[in-house]
Amino acid sequence: MRVTLLWTDMMVWVLVIALLAWGWVISRSPQVKKQWHTIFRSGIAMASAIVLLFYLCFALLDSVHMRFSAQEPVHQESSKQSVRYDGEMVSLLDLLLSQAIEHTERTYSAPFATHEYTKSVIVGKDGVTRQAYLPLKYVKHTAGESVAEDILKKSFTAILSGLAISLVLVLLHLAWNGQGPLREKIRRLLRGETALPWRTAYLTFTLLLVSFVWMYVLSHSYHVLGTDKVGGDVFYQSLKSIRTGVLIGSLTTLVMLPVSITLGISAGFFGGWIDDVIQYIYTTLNSIPGVLLIAGAVLVTQVMMDNNPQWFETTLERSDLRLLFLILILGMTSWTGLCRLLRAETLKISQVEFVTAAKAFGVSQWKIIFRHIMPNLMHIILISVVLDFSALVLAEAVLSYVGVGVDPTMYSWGNMINQARLEMAREPMVWWSLFSAFIFMFILVLAANLFSDRIQKVLDPRNNL
Amino acid sequence: MLGYMIRRILYAIPILIGVNLITFMLFFMINTPDDMARAQLGAKQVTPQMIEAWKTEKGYDKPLFINPKASGLKKLSDTLFMQESLKLFMFDFGVSDANRDIGRDIRERMGPSLAIALPTFFIALVTNISLALLLVLFRGTVLDMSMMIIAVMIMSISGLFYIIAGQVIFSKMWHWVPISGYEPGWGAVKFVILPVLIGVFAGLGAGVRWYRSIFLEQINQDYVRTARAKGLSEISVLFGHVLGNGMLPILTGIVVVIPSLFMGSLIMESFFGIPGLGSYTIDAINAQDFAIVKAMVFLGSVLYIVGLILTDISYTLFDPRVKLS
Numbered sequence: 098m099r100v101t102l103l104w105t106d107m108m109v110w111v112l113v114i115a116l117l118a119w120g121w122v123i124s125r126s127p128q129v130k131k132q133w134h135t136i137f138r139s140g141i142a143m144a145s146a147i148v149l150l151f152y153l154c155f156a157l158l159d160s161v162h163m164r165f166s167a168q169e170p171v172h173q174e175s176s177k178q179s180v181r182y183d184g185e186m187v188s189l190l191d192l193l194l195s196q197a198i199e200h201t202e203r204t205y206s207a208p209f210a211t212h213e214y215t216k217s218v219i220v221g222k223d224g225v226t227r228q229a230y231l232p233l234k235y236v237k238h239t240a241g242e243s244v245a246e247d248i249l250k251k252s253f254t255a256i257l258s259g260l261a262i263s264l265v266l267v268l269l270h271l272a273w274n275g276q277g278p279l280r281e282k283i284r285r286l287l288r289g290e291t292a293l294p295w296r297t298a299y300l301t302f303t304l305l306l307v308s309f310v311w312m313y314v315l316s317h318s319y320h321v322l323g324t325d326k327v328g329g330d331v332f333y334q335s336l337k338s339i340r341t342g343v344l345i346g347s348l349t350t351l352v353m354l355p356v357s358i359t360l361g362i363s364a365g366f367f368g369g370w371i372d373d374v375i376q377y378i379y380t381t382l383n384s385i386p387g388v389l390l391i392a393g394a395v396l397v398t399q400v401m402m403d404n405n406p407q408w409f410e411t412t413l414e415r416s417d418l419r420l421l422f423l424i425l426i427l428g429m430t431s432w433t434g435l436c437r438l439l440r441a442e443t444l445k446i447s448q449v450e451f452v453t454a455a456k457a458f459g460v461s462q463w464k465i466i467f468r469h470i471m472p473n474l475m476h477i478i479l480i481s482v483v484l485d486f487s488a489l490v491l492a493e494a495v496l497s498y499v500g501v502g503v504d505p506t507m508y509s510w511g512n513m514i515n516q517a518r519l520e521m522a523r524e525p526m527v528w529w530s531l532f533s534a535f536i537f538m539f540i541l542v543l544a545a546n547l548f549s550d551r552i553q554k555v556l557d558p559r560n561n562l
Numbered sequence: 563m564l565g566y567m568i569r570r571i572l573y574a575i576p577i578l579i580g581v582n583l584i585t586f587m588l589f590f591m592i593n594t595p596d597d598m599a600r601a602q603l604g605a606k607q608v609t610p611q612m613i614e615a616w617k618t619e620k621g622y623d624k625p626l627f628i629n630p631k632a633s634g635l636k637k638l639s640d641t642l643f644m645q646e647s648l649k650l651f652m653f654d655f656g657v658s659d660a661n662r663d664i665g666r667d668i669r670e671r672m673g674p675s676l677a678i679a680l681p682t683f684f685i686a687l688v689t690n691i692s693l694a695l696l697l698v699l700f701r702g703t704v705l706d707m708s709m710m711i712i713a714v715m716i717m718s719i720s721g722l723f724y725i726i727a728g729q730v731i732f733s734k735m736w737h738w739v740p741i742s743g744y745e746p747g748w749g750a751v752k753f754v755i756l757p758v759l760i761g762v763f764a765g766l767g768a769g770v771r772w773y774r775s776i777f778l779e780q781i782n783q784d785y786v787r788t789a790r791a792k793g794l795s796e797i798s799v800l801f802g803h804v805l806g807n808g809m810l811p812i813l814t815g816i817v818v819v820i821p822s823l824f825m826g827s828l829i830m831e832s833f834f835g836i837p838g839l840g841s842y843t844i845d846a847i848n849a850q851d852f853a854i855v856k857a858m859v860f861l862g863s864v865l866y867i868v869g870l871i872l873t874d875i876s877y878t879l880f881d882p883r884v885k886l887s
Binding site for chain 1: 721852
């Protein structure tokens with residue numbers, strides 16, 4: 098077994114390290130710390146942050162890829178599977194959900210169904226052909242019990258174990274967080290007397306964890322969210338899509354931020370011809386319709402990749418390279434908005450007395466930028482990052498629909514919607530793929546939107562609390 | 563005023579040249595005419611002669627930026643870049659891969675695009691502003707807060723969901739309107755009504771929040787307090803003062819998008835099978851027809867720049883303090 102990181106994996110971990118470093122920097126400034134404390138004082142912000150972290154965990158789990166060599170068996174109990182894994186990269190999330198990958202049916206089946214969704218023609222022993230719903234291959238329920246009873250029983254144990262796990266984790270966190278006897282801390286928590294709304298946080302966490310454990314346990318014996326056209330498990334697909342969505346939302350920011358910050362501040366601070374050139378660049382880029390610019394760039398990279406097949410070995414690497422290009426393209430097209438905001442704000446701050454005083458004292462220009470201007474721009478950057486995040490997650494679905502999104506072989510909510518859309522005409526409708534993709538996307542985007550609202554409320558100086 | 567206009571229009575020229583340069587780099591430098599020829603000819607055994615023949619036929623056989631063979635000014639003008647950009651500046655879009663005149667296609671498809679885009683735009687404008695005013699009137703109450711939560715939820719749902727749900731409910735289950743298609747004249751109404759309503763609803767969340775924040779910024783101003791002190795009712799303060807003064811930030815936001823309405827909506831048109839410019843673009847992207855994509859990029863930038871100029875002009879019309887110079 099060998100850990101292999103894809104390009105985007107590396108970028109994710111760079112982002113995580115950058116976030117941690119930034120967290121360490123702000124933890125040293127009491128003023129900024131107090132601001133964050135204010136942000137998290139709202140229960141909604143706390144709950145959305147937990148949801149975002151939950152999604153991030155799945156994205157990170159899915160961002161550690163490894164390769165199994167042909168000699169080693171993958172699992173003790175299913176060594177025959179090693180042939181399939183040979184040379185293929187799998188992520189930690191794939192290992193966790195390996196039963197869902199193995200349980201690939203023939204075609205559509207509804208959530209918790211025991212039989213296929215469509216009738217197929219079978220030839221009976223007597224040679225007569227008839228139509229029947231074939232039973233699903235990988236659905237196992239205990240013999241002698243009805244399906245409903247079986248589901249109820251399994252759900253009961255699953256939910257109980259989910260509750261137990263989250264209770265342990267919550268107690269561990271409670272013991273670690275703050276001083277005082279544990280009993281006193283629990284009492285204050287239950288009454289909601291803590292400085293931060295930990296009660297809401299723990300409740301959200303428990304809810305998410307229990308629903309995940311429930312679906313996970315049941316996914317061993319059922320298809321909790323059904324299967325798609327070629328029998329793939331929708332629950333697995335939805336979880337795999339988290340990485341694509343989160344990556345497009347966050348890595349694009351990583352690409353875009355340096356460009357817009359450097360150009361925005363230089364335009365506002367230095368003025369003159371630098372300002373003119375930068376303004377010209379972003380007006381030009383802005384004037385090209387966004388989708389078309391992205392589409393053009395993606396089409397060109399596609400041609401480029403077709404001409405250079407030596408860049409990637411496996412399909413996974415190919416789709417990863419395409420994701421990387423998409424992120425770069427989105428980054429290059431979306432920096433203009435933030436750049437314009439930063440330019441205007443820098444212009445304003447440059448006129449304020451403390452900057453004039455610093456200039457009069459002979460402080461160097463770089464020092465003025467880093468000491469006096471950057472900290473005063475932080476709220477604009479932060480607000481636009483979180484707002485962009487939700488916009489980009491939604492944009493991914495649209496771009497995949499247009500045909501310029503991620504690789505069609507990649508799991509993403511956009512691809513799920515795109516494939517399921519073709520089944521709308523089917524009677525009765527195949528709704529579960531669409532439904533799962535929309536729900537998974539909705540929860541993530543809603544959390545990001547609510548969080549950005551709170552940040553805006555606290556950090557934007559125009560809103561006085 | 564006239565001098566300013568002329569200067570603005572002249573300023574648009576370098577931007578359009580920049581746009582041309584970007585599209586040219588995208589479509590010709592990274593993806594050279596040789597690549598295009600190979601992709602278009604498709605066959606496995608493509609001889610250099612075939613590529614040259616294809617390039618000559620399409621007029622792509624000139625050098626990219628500098629022609630070393632020509633002399634004088636021709637060194638710069640007898641190149642692929644000049645040839646392609648000049649054609650675009652004359653609004654001559656050339657022919658598509660299917661050998662159709664792109665300019666005529668665009669003129670034909672503008673009508674259906676506008677039939678969706680214009681009603682969506684104006685109905686959305688009126689609904690968003692009235693709802694925002696209503697919320698400002700009831701600010702701080704349960705109605706306001708619950709509506710704001712609903713607005714965030716509307717914003718957080720993918721636009722594709724509204725389209726698919728709308729088609730399933732209104733067309734498939736209730737058979738109120740046809741699921742997709744288009745016909746010219748008054749018959750278009752039954753095809754247009756669902757996309758327009760979906761478009762209005764999908765934009766409701768973001769729109770109401772934006773207008774509400776604009777009006778709330780006005781409501782704390784001194785002139786509002788004065789108006790209240792004069793004994794005006796809250797409603798006449800809202801409609802007489804806040805709405806009027808809020809118009810200025812609203813104008814900057816909306817005037818710039820009006821010309822771009824011509825471009826149509828990519829998603830809406832392709833879902834509802836409307837033969838407008840949006841579905842034209844999507845089809846071109848899927849067929850990798852670079853000539854059409856290039857034409858649409860140029861058209862889009864021209865319309866955006868027209869929008870910017872219109873914004874400036876509307877400023878002078880509505881705000882006497884602004885003097886263009």
